[in-house]
Amino acid sequence: MRDVVAEALARKEPLAVEGRGSKAGLGRPVQAAHTLSLAGLSGVNFYEPEELVISARAGTPIAEIEALLSERGQRFDFEPMDYGPLHGRPAGEGTIGGVLACNLSGPRRLKQGAARDHILGVIAVSGRGEIFRSGGRVVKNVTGYDLSKGMAGSYGTLAVMADVIFKTMPRPPAETTLLLRGLSDGEAAQAMSAALGSSVEASGASHLPYGVAARVISGELGREAATAIRLDGFGPSVAARAQHLSAGLSRVGPLERLEGEASERFWRDIRDVAPFADGTESPVWRVSLPPMQGHDFVMALRMQAAADAFYDWQGGLVWLRMDGGRSEADLVRGLLARHGGGHATLVRAPEAERLSLPVFQPQPAPLAALSRRLKDQFDPAGILNPGRMA
Structure with a gap:
């Protein structure tokens, strides 16, 4: 991989860097002479469930990694979304390198953060054709600038990642979702605020207006608006917290529940923007x-x-x-x-x-200048994913 980047640099021929192409429609179209695909750079380097850490090659499908974690009762707590279906591609094609490059997350971000908050280390090749390593197998592993987190949200414009190391977390044994039906958007905002401000430690809060609710979990909810609060953890704790929250929410509107697999399907559809x-x-x-x-x-x-x-x-x-x-x-x-x-x-x-169009939110001038300086340090010739972000 370093040789490919070095050759592109010598020839001044830009590279489009991708995993399996599931997010090709995300960001501006890349203007490049060649494509560097990481699809063949796949496989788990090591997985230590007892230490809550996993390392994989950047082109490894995230679906494969999540299946492996599930076998050991673990998961990624930041709940990375899958952009594939939104762009008309099959689910499960995204790669673990793409997860970090796009700093993905899902409904649990409000409690657990995004990919950048769970990355432990990377091995990558900069646009200078230089291999660099950052971080390691434990949380407190960086002195100075954390290059691992610097890769998050860079969309492949700073470096080509080879290996990534993420921390994992135990999968809670129980999950339930409380649904309030028929609320307006404003009423739902008040209800979600009250739930998140309480002591129940909700891990998700979403509102589907009238009509949109029919586009998740195969239409099982019908068209009536649905405001969802998710609770997960140990069974007795989830039951007690759900009872406490239900007592307050029942004064707002009719309540329903989704348990176990139904709750997981619901939040997976929210995560992957299934309504659209x-x-x-x-x-x-x-x-x-x-x-x-x-x-x-x-x-x-x-x-x-x-x-x-x-x-x-x-x-x-x-x-x-x-x-x-x-x-x-x-x-x-x-x-x-x-x-x-x-x-x-x-x-x-x-x-x-x-x-x-400016696909990404235009940056204030001081921040844009900082971004340019960072780009100049990692990829001064601009050969990695040119045009993707600006």
């Missing part, structure tokens, strides 16, 4: 903003454009599908600035739109 995985290229936005501003932002947007939405992270993450067929980037980001600020990323759109 419709086989089209209709623009989809991932918008993060203050949780109590989410529903007001969506209402203001709907006054000016056709949009469908649902909420995760207690309302702090809004998934938008623009039903009018246009990305409406200026409108989305303009309204975002007036509702507490945040980030809006265009995660699905036709290639022509992704070429002409």
